[in-house]
Amino acid sequence: MKFLCVECDQQMAFGERQLPGDGTLAATFKCPKCGRVVAMLTNPMETQLVSSLGVEIGGRTVPAEPFEMVRANVVTGGPAWSNDAQERLSRVPSFVRGMVKKIYADYAKERGITEITPTIMDTARAELGLEGM
């Protein structure tokens, strides 16, 4: 999808992406000529459809990990990852991401936590001394 500033007849440029954690997505686009900013808001089903394709609005900041979609989305006995927790995990360098993910998953499993959120990650980080992860 692309966004056009009709008044300026200019293609708008991607600004930023936000995942509020409720399954929705917000992305902003800015007209390079007049500076007008619009936000695209997708509902959970639309967000999931884009995610299902293995692509990211705004572009990938890190390369895809092997079986990234399967491991993140197939329901198993392990804890679920909220969208914003997944987003945060994606910013961990790829060469340690698997290890970091396992640490958080083990932390959640030991405490009976069924979904890992940024709040859970913060708590685990403080308790386990994982500063920077």
Add this chain to the structure above:
Amino acid sequence: MRTYHQLTDPDRSGLPGQIGAQRQRVAERLAGVRRIVAVMSGKGGVGKSYVTANVARALARAHKPVGVLDADLNGPTIPRLLEASPSAQAPAIGLDGVKCISMGQFLDEGAPLAFRGPEAESFVWRGAMEASALREFLGDVEWGELDLLLLDLPPGMQRYIELCDILGNPPAVLTVTIPTPESRDAVRRAMRAAVERGSALLGIVENMVGREFVGTAADDLAQEFGAPVLARIPWHPAPGTWNELSARL
């Protein structure tokens, strides 16, 4: 007002580029695979996975490196047929050294395939999710050098069409049927779709021959499509059956 294709400035999302990178990853992974063959049938329960596993084992015993991709994401059976480890190692190693990948390696024992996501209208995105899983099985497994990669398809045509899109080129097709006219009619539709997509028809395997299932499905389909009947597999195949079939592929 300008339309989509008239807007040509690069955008940061670069979604076509991301899709292109996915396809490139698949192509690079499969660069060492000499042949890709889809084992398919429009009919369920005819023994596709059974044929796939036994052909793969026969080739492996003949010192030909072979892999099996279990494309039946909702009813994976290859790990059990090849006695492969249930771990998510990719590829897993099954009987006779056959490399394989299956959704069965990722699912808990007995659990159905389910994806995280909004439940309402899940049919909208579930197909895309399954196609992405298939793409990851093709592009994220270190297949290495293979003489043959067998793709064990579920009943119906949907997975075959997804494979054609992901691979870029239609795979060659090995068709499995049982002798009955009901099977023939279903398999005919699948073979026709394969021909329309441009797949080469390697031949037909008639399975479960000699007891309750009566008919001439393999001969009928062979005549209609000009493809050879490669094997007729009885309920209790002789020891050399799979060697003979694999040699004809």
